Amino acid sequence: MPNSIVIRNDDVLLSSTAQYDNSFQRFKRVHELTQLSSRLIHVPAIVTDEIQAFPEAVEYIQEETKALRMRPQLHGKVHIDYGKLSKQEVIEDLTQAMEWFEAAFGYAPMKWYTPWGATQPHLHEAAESLRMTAIDCSRTTKFKGRYGVIQAIKEGRPLSFFHDREIIMHWWNGVDVERLAFFAELLKEDEASTNH
DSSP states (O other): OTTOEEEEEEEETOGGGGGSTTHHHHHHHHHHHHTTOTTEEEEEEEEHHHHTTOHHHHHHHHHHHHTTSOOOEEEESSSSOGGGSOHHHHHHHHHHHHHHHHHHHSSOOSEEEOGGGOOOHHHHHHHHHTTOEEEOSTTOEESSSTTSHHHHHHTTOOGGGGTTOEEEEETTOHHHHHHHHHHHHHHHHHHHHHTO
């Protein structure tokens, strides 16, 4: 979709995040924020073994995916540094993850968002052999930092600056969620003023 902005939401949902009062509700809040603007596309990066500890989240993602309000992609089978594995081990791990993903969501993932932004050449080769594209963090925009979304807005960049970009966040990071809320409201207000 032209002028769309991908919100790449990593680590959905890790069992280690059960420390939060209600991990599923926090994740759901992020998704609801992405629905404030028609320009935002929510792309949860799924860790297939981990998310199974949250069956209500799996069901929710299935429903939102079928309704075309969410576009999950793969983060891995487990949340490990895949760069430490051999190419064959990566292929075996991703094959299992892809099988679960396709059974759960009804399509094969096209993107593999590598955990910790791993970018070794054999990871890209493994993904390509499985008809996926490995994506690290080198070309993503963050909400925070010197070159992040919030700083760009403070410097006067127009919202159109973010069109066709991918913004990375972690649903469990409260500051990322606050920044997403701010950004989504700006987009919503901009759309309302444009449509009048």
